[in-house]
Amino acid sequence: MLTEERHRIILDLLARKEVVKLQELVEATHSSESTIRRDLTQLEKEKKLRRIHGGATLPHQKREELSVLEKSAKHIEEKKRIAEYAASLVEHGDCIYLDAGTTTLEMIPHLRGKDIVVVTNGMMHLELLLENDIATYLLGGLLKKKTKALIGRGALQSLQSYSFDKCFIGANGVHYEYGYTTPDPEEAMVKHTAMRLAQKAYVLADHSKLNESAFAKIADLHEAILITDQLDEEWQELYxxxxxxEVVAK
Amino acid sequence: MLTEERHRIILDLLARKEVVKLQELVEATHSSESTIRRDLTQLEKEKKLRRIHGGATLPHQKREELSVLEKSAKHIEEKKRIAEYAASLVEHGDCIYLDAGTTTLEMIPHLRGKDIVVVTNGMMHLELLLENDIATYLLGGLLKKKTKALIGRGALQSLQSYSFDKCFIGANGVHYEYGYTTPDPEEAMVKHTAMRLAQKAYVLADHSKLNESAFAKIADLHEAILITDQLDEEWQELYxxxxxxEVVAK
DNA sequence: TATTTTTGATTGATTTTGATTGATCTTTCG
DNA sequence: CGAAAGATCAATCAAAATCAATCAAAAATA
Incomplete structure (x- = not known):
């Protein structure tokens, strides 16, 4: 088997399993241990993976990139600030849920290089996630034509089999009494389920959504941490x- | 053999396999090692391929496009005929599974106007299905970058909750002894599960796939009805x- | 026929490979 | 806790595979 061929198999397996044992690679490629070791050494030099005792794993983040992104993020609107801050909450090794929606979409470029797994129901997110080399799982379910989000029983069911370190949800309305809301009941159901399955739930909403409420309730305020860009004095206590x-300052 | 001819064979094999060994090319062209080496050197200069120790591979840039697009250009006429016939088997009210793959992709335009529900694991199929106003469910799971198919445990699990009137599966190899095969074991698993959940299972494969076998077995021959475009006399009985x-005549 | 181009065989140099060694890390169990 | 046992490791080496360079024969061309 050719070197290139082996390397592809190794990276392919890694993308799928996150970690691989050296023995697995030996079997998968029908090569010797020595050869695989050399392959791993080389691929690590190319930053394609990170070696660990007994095998290899996906590379972990490079912090430097963030500083570059911060610069380009200076004059963008509220959503981008919120998204960037939210992305900064994501840590090495996290498994996170990304809700369909434009604010969560903005998070993706800032996730680049982090060694994480993302589960999403947003079709629009997919392309971008893959471009940024992020391991991505997609929920099943009925595809809603207008928003290209996956909803319904199928989506709920696929969702149940995961559990997340963090989840990031978009909401159309945030109200101190009615909680987080969105126009579509089925989407609300999906959002709520994701929140329940996560250790920490964050709702991303710019200030225009505050004190608004939409038709379908997602959850009570206390069920998630709210990330927004501006919260007037008079409401602070109430919320x-x-x-x-978390208020993201300019 | 003419130089041009050899070059065509080399690039052809490359497009199909991504990586080829020098020895394979020697056999395929009945030329000497030296000649193939010269060919590879020249083709590399023309940026048509990249040489590696022991053979050659596709240049990095072209690899992604080729993985789906060029492959679909092969036997396109045959595939279309097969696809059109397969689509004609779908009846009003059916719930069908459409496997990821270029042949099944061709079925979609012919499904327009039929009152059906489609479940698929092919991301490429989505856009087209929605354009044709077909109610579409998508499996969950890990998105495989190269073929844009959903695979893995998540995909299997979402799959279990459906049942189909018919399912249409693509295969890379069809062999009277080894059955239906495909290169990726995880994809094979998804395909097989879909077949089991369907009343009637069809495998779509143009004649270039016959008597070939790939790494991972999907199912035995008898587990599905084979639809192809050409089956030589000598093999008819065996299959x-x-x-x-079902042989789709011209 | 003479000239140029292409081919296949041969050479020694280079690269890759798998096995082996003793060193280092993990786990197990007293 | 700490020592022994078991894995895994990096380094090394000889065998095997592959390579580039060369040259003469064969084929194509003038």
Missing amino acids: KAKTAV | KAKTAV
Whole structure:
């Protein structure tokens, strides 16, 4: 078997399993241990993977990239600031859920290079996630034509089999009394389920969504941490009494 | 053999296999090692391929496009005929599974206007299905970058909750002894599960796939009806003894 | 026929490979 | 906890595979 061929098999297996044992690679490629070791050494030099005792794993993030991104992010609108901050909460090794929606979409470029797994129901997110070399799982279910989000029983069911370190949800309305809301009941159901399955849930909403409410309730305020760009003095107490609020300053 | 001819064979093999050994090329062209080496050197200068120790591979840039696009250009006429016939088997009210793959992709335009529900694991199929106003469910799971198919445990699990009237599967190899095969074991697993969940299973394969076998077995011949464009006399009995075969004439 | 181009065989140099060694890391169990 | 056992490791080496360079024969061309 040719070197190139082996390398492809190794990276392919890695993309799929996150970690591979050296023995598995030996079997998969029908090569000797020595050869695989050499392959791993070389691929590590190329930053394609990271060696660990007994095998290899996907490379971990490179912090430098963030500084570059920050610069380009200076004059962007509120959503991008929120998205960037939200992305900074994602840590090495996290498994996160990304809700369909434009704000969460903005998070993706900032996730590049992080060694994470993303589960999403947003079709629009897919392309971008793959471009940024992020291991991506997609929910099943009925594809909603207008928003290209996956919803319904099928989506809920695929969702149940995961559990997340963090989840990031978009909402059309955030109200101190009615909680987080969105126009579509089925989407609301998916969002709520994702929140329940996550250790930490974040709702991303710019200030125009505050004190608004849409038709279908996603969850109560206290069920998620709210990330927004601006919260007027007069409301601070009201919201902070119910949940943690992160305000992303300019 | 003419130089041009050899070059065509080399690039042809490359497009199909991504990586070829020098020895394979020697056999395929009945030329000497030296000649093939010279060919490779020249083709590399023309950026048509990249030489590696022991053979050659596709240049990095072209690899992604080729993985799906060029492959689809092969036997396109045959595939279309097969696809059109397969689509004609779909009846009003059916719930069908469409496997990821270029042949099944061709079925979609012919499904327009039929009142059906489609479940698929092919990301490429989505856009086209929606354009043709077909109710579409998508499997969950890990998105395989190269073929844009959903695979893995997540895909299998979403699959289990459906049942189909018919399913249409693509295969890279069809062999009277080894059955239906495909290069990726995880994809094979998804294909097989879909077949089991369907009342009637069809495998779509143009004649270039016959008597070939790939790494991972999908199913035995008898587990699905084979639809192809050409089956030589000499093989007819062998195949027809094992399963129903539909040959789509020109 | 003479000239140029292409081919296949041969050479020694280079690269890759698998086995082996003793060193280092993990796990197990007293 | 700490020592022994078991894995895994990097380094090394000889065998095997592959390579580039060369040259004469064969084929194509003038």
